[in-house]
Amino acid sequence: MCEGTPHNYKFSLPIQEEAKEVIDQNMKSYLTNLECTYCGDTFSADEPHRTCPSCGKVLYPRYDMDAAATGFDRDTLRDRPANMWRYFEMMPIQNHANVVSLGEGFTSLLKTPTLGKEIGANNLYVKDEGTNPTASFKARGLSAAVSKAKELGLTKLTMPTAGNAGGAMASYAASAGMQASVFMPKDAPEANQKEVKYNGARLILVDGLISDAGKLSNEAAEKEGLFDVSTLKEPYRVEGKKTMGYELAEQMNWTLPDVIIYPTGGGTGIVGFWKAFDEMERLGWIGSERPRVFAVQSEGCAPIVRAFQRGDEVAEPWENAHTVAAGLRVPSAIADYLILQVLRESKGGALALSDETIMEWTSRVPPLEGILMCPEGAATAAAAAQLLQDGTLSKDDKIILLNTGSGLKNLDIL
Numbered sequence: 001m002c003e004g005t006p007h008n009y010k011f012s013l014p015i016q017e018e019a020k021e022v023i024d025q026n027m028k029s030y031l032t033n034l035e036c037t038y039c040g041d042t043f044s045a046d047e048p049h050r051t052c053p054s055c056g057k058v059l060y061p062r063y064d065m066d067a068a069a070t071g072f073d074r075d076t077l078r079d080r081p082a083n084m085w086r087y088f089e090m091m092p093i094q095n096h097a098n099v100v101s102l103g104e105g106f107t108s109l110l111k112t113p114t115l116g117k118e119i120g121a122n123n124l125y126v127k128d129e130g131t132n133p134t135a136s137f138k139a140r141g142l143s144a145a146v147s148k149a150k151e152l153g154l155t156k157l158t159m160p161t162a163g164n165a166g167g168a169m170a171s172y173a174a175s176a177g178m179q180a181s182v183f184m185p186k187d188a189p190e191a192n193q194k195e196v197k198y199n200g201a202r203l204i205l206v207d208g209l210i211s212d213a214g215k216l217s218n219e220a221a222e223k224e225g226l227f228d229v230s231t232l233k234e235p236y237r238v239e240g241k242k243t244m245g246y247e248l249a250e251q252m253n254w255t256l257p258d259v260i261i262y263p264t265g266g267g268t269g270i271v272g273f274w275k276a277f278d279e280m281e282r283l284g285w286i287g288s289e290r291p292r293v294f295a296v297q298s299e300g301c302a303p304i305v306r307a308f309q310r311g312d313e314v315a316e317p318w319e320n321a322h323t324v325a326a327g328l329r330v331p332s333a334i335a336d337y338l339i340l341q342v343l344r345e346s347k348g349g350a351l352a353l354s355d356e357t358i359m360e361w362t363s364r365v366p367p368l369e370g371i372l373m374c375p376e377g378a379a380t381a382a383a384a385a386q387l388l389q390d391g392t393l394s395k396d397d398k399i400i401l402l403n404t405g406s407g408l409k410n411l412d413i414l
Contacts, residue, residue: 026076027088027096030063034235037338045092048152048227050234051334058335059235060275061092065282074285077250082106084140084243090279091144092239098151100176102133104143105243109251109400114368119385123398125257126371127248130406134195136374137241137404138168141268144240145229146172155179158226160213162265163188163326164405166203167195169229174199181220183213188326191409209321211331231266232335238275241268245276248400249286257291258397261383263376263404264295264304264350265330267339274342291400293348295339296383298323301331302352304339309350313337324355324413325375327404349392357382362407362414374410377403 034043038057043049045061052059072089080086084105093099108128116124129137142165149157158181159169166182173180180201184193185208196203204220206213214230221228232238249256256277262270270293280286297305300323307315315336323329333339343350362378365371373381380401387393407414 029091029094030065030068030072030089031061031092031094032064033062034059035062045235046152048149048154050228058232058238058338061235061239063090063279065279069283072283074250074254074283084143084240084247087243087246090246091243092236093144093147093151095151098147100147100150100172101143102139102171102175104132104139104240106247107131109248110369110371112369112371112401115365115381118364118368119381120388120395121384121393121397121399122395124384124401125399126369126373126377126401126403127244128371128403129244130372130374130377130403130408134164134168134171135406135409136164136168137244137269137402138165139171140240140243141165141231141237142168142172142229142240145169145234145236146176146178148236149178149227149229150176154227156224156226157181157229158217158221158224159183159229160206160210160217161188161192162210162329163192164409165231166201167192167199170196170199170201173201181217181224181226183217183220185209185213185326185329189410190412192326209329209331211317231268231333232271238268238272241272242276242279243272244269244402245273246280248273249276249280254286256286256289257400259294259348259393259399260291260402261294261296261380261387261399262402263325263328263379264297264339265327265376266333267295267304267335269402269404270295270342271335271338274338290346293342293346294383294387295343295348295350296379297350297352298325298328298358298379299352299354301329302350303331304333304336304343305350305352307336307340308343313340315340323358325358325379327374327376328379351383351386353379353382353386359413361385366407371403372407373403374405374407375413377401377405377407
């Protein structure tokens with residue numbers, strides 16, 4: 001059991017019927033509406049929405065926090081199944097029958113003392129998202145998005161992807177009996193391409209980047225009547241990702257770490273963590289303290305790093321994006337303003353690494369800890385080493401590295 005994990009928790013994954021029965025008897029969502037994170041306009045959560053109709057920015061699901069604070073006690077979690085749907089009250093699905101789950105969530109929080117000694121950190125941990133279904137953190141977001149699409153009566157989905165998200169959507173759409181179209185750069189990892197095809201989705205390989213795939217996905221959505229579930233261009237993927245924040249607090253006995261280091265492409269995980277922390281404070285589960293958050297990108301695609309260093313509110317698209325870490329090759333993020341807000345509010349930062357450094361640490365971590373990180377996850381170890389060396393972080397800080405996927409999905413480049 002990892003350090004800081006509460007005892008007497010029910011960690012076995014339930015059969016689906018059992019999970020539905022638990023949700024039916026004890027859980028109800030406090031979802032109320034959607035709210036624009038930029039202009040503040042509100043919209044119904046009972047019909048499909050993508051971005052804000054008023055300003056085009058990101059929509060967030062909102063909840064009746066006053067009612068939830070009296071009706072949702074963290075102690076009730078002790079007897080719940082160990083997956084992300086244990087937080088059903090703070091999830092956007094109103095009918096439990098619409099939950100599409102493959103057992104995602106409650107991934108391991110591992111103390112990594114040997115890696116810590118290597119880089120000079122006494123309290124270093126890895127949140128290992130590679131143990132999710134589809135072997136990446138994308139399973140969380142797509143479980144939530146596909147579940148809500150099912151609840152809203154949608155049957156045909158599309159999305160652009162750098163790799164892992166496409167495989168996750170194909171898997172969850174198959175489980176839900178939906179049609180899925182995935183637009184993916186043709187040089188995306190081979191494992192991601194096969195994952196999409198073997199799950200029965202339509203795979204369209206694109207000569208270009210995820211931004212080019214996004215344009216084609218959007219065109220297909222308009223022509224064929226598909227619903228596009230691009231990162232943060234629909235409101236519900238972030239709800240799956242935010243469960244990482246709930247889990248982290250729960251696994252650390254309702255405290256938060258000093259530092260979170262996150263590999264940043266679209267940035268849904270960063271803003272998801274921040275949303276979870278805000279909700280938990282309003283529920284009375286944690287205090288007002290927050291970890292410092294650091295975004296890690298590649299030197300070949302670092303729009304958030306550049307914007308952070310310039311003091312910009314938004315990040316200009318990165319020209320000629322290139323990096324060995326497919327998940328970091330996102331030249332433009334719709335949530336750029338939210339990511340930058342988190343980095344600044346948390347007194348964190350942003351740094352870019354060379355591909356050579358990323359691949360060096362992809363090979364350095366496994367012999368130390370037995371964790372085969374994806375290149376994006378290994379970038380966080382490299383970043384931690386650099387931040388400790390230059391004095392930005394202290395050796396006694398409690399530091400969380402996010403390994404966003406299994407290195408087994410990157411065998412073609414390892």
